[in-house]
Amino acid sequence: AQSVTQLGSHVSVSEGALVLLRCNYSSSVPPYLFWYVQYPNQGLQLLLKYTSAATLVKGINGFEAEFKKSETSFHLTKPSAHMSDAAEYFCAVSDGETSYDKVIFGPGTSLSVIP
Amino acid sequence: DVKVTQSSRYLVKRTGEKVFLECVQDMDHENMFWYRQDPGLGLRLIYFSYDVKMKEKGDIPEGYSVSREKKERFSLILESASTNQTSMYLCASRDRNTGELFFGEGSRLTVL
Numbered sequence: 340a341q342s343v344t345q346l347g348s349h350v351s352v353s354e355g356a357l358v359l360l361r362c363n364y365s366s367s368v369p370p371y372l373f374w375y376v377q378y379p380n381q382g383l384q385l386l387l388k389y390t391s392a393a394t395l396v397k398g399i400n401g402f403e404a405e406f407k408k409s410e411t412s413f414h415l416t417k418p419s420a421h422m423s424d425a426a427e428y429f430c431a432v433s434d435g436e437t438s439y440d441k442v443i444f445g446p447g448t449s450l451s452v453i454p
Numbered sequence: 455d456v457k458v459t460q461s462s463r464y465l466v467k468r469t470g471e472k473v474f475l476e477c478v479q480d481m482d483h484e485n486m487f488w489y490r491q492d493p494g495l496g497l498r499l500i501y502f503s504y505d506v507k508m509k510e511k512g513d514i515p516e517g518y519s520v521s522r523e524k525k526e527r528f529s530l531i532l533e534s535a536s537t538n539q540t541s542m543y544l545c546a547s548r549d550r551n552t553g554e555l556f557f558g559e560g561s562r563l564t565v566l
């Protein structure tokens with residue numbers, strides 16, 4: 340069965356510092372991987388996704404993630420944190436993009452940005 | 455603009471009541487999902503549907519059922535609400551071309 344782990348339920352960084360949010364997955368087949376962001380009192384929205392075209396994926400708002408098969412990881416980074424980046428971030432995995440494939444989410448990481 | 459609409463943002467129900475949570479999408483997506491979100495546990499999949507009248511259990515289906523009579527509407531039903539079902543419920547639909555999930559704003563259910 341698929342599963343996703345996110346190391347660190349809460350991460351705090353200073354404004355302008357590097358953001359690194361960790362995600363590891365377990366999947367028996369080459370996975371589809373996603374990062375979603377949830378701002379307070381809102382639903383989730385897609386930041387970026389990996390679907391085997393390229394291992395380094397660029398998303399919205401300056402975020403990017405690198406797929407490392409040997410480490411079963413898909414960590415999210417941003418070179419310079421902004422106050423508006425404070426939110427909950429979720430990593431998700433799916434075995435495919437067909438209608439029969441579940442999308443499983445990790446427990447989430449809450450990012451705080453200190454001025 | 456794509457849209458997933460959940461009928462109620464906040465609900466308060468009593469133990470034993472039957473609860474309906476409605477979700478409507480306007481994107482003609484075949485795939486729809488219900489998750490519950492709890493602090494420290496992230497999103498857990500309750501049920502999903504891959505077509506009208508079709509449904510599959512997710513990871514935590516106990517105590518829930520679903521209905522998909524029309525393509526645009528996916529309903530979550532709590533036959534007899536219990537206090538441990540107090541949670542935020544999120545509905546999503548999926549674009550089969552991109553794999554992206556589109557979420558509603560959530561329904562926060564409190565069961566007293």
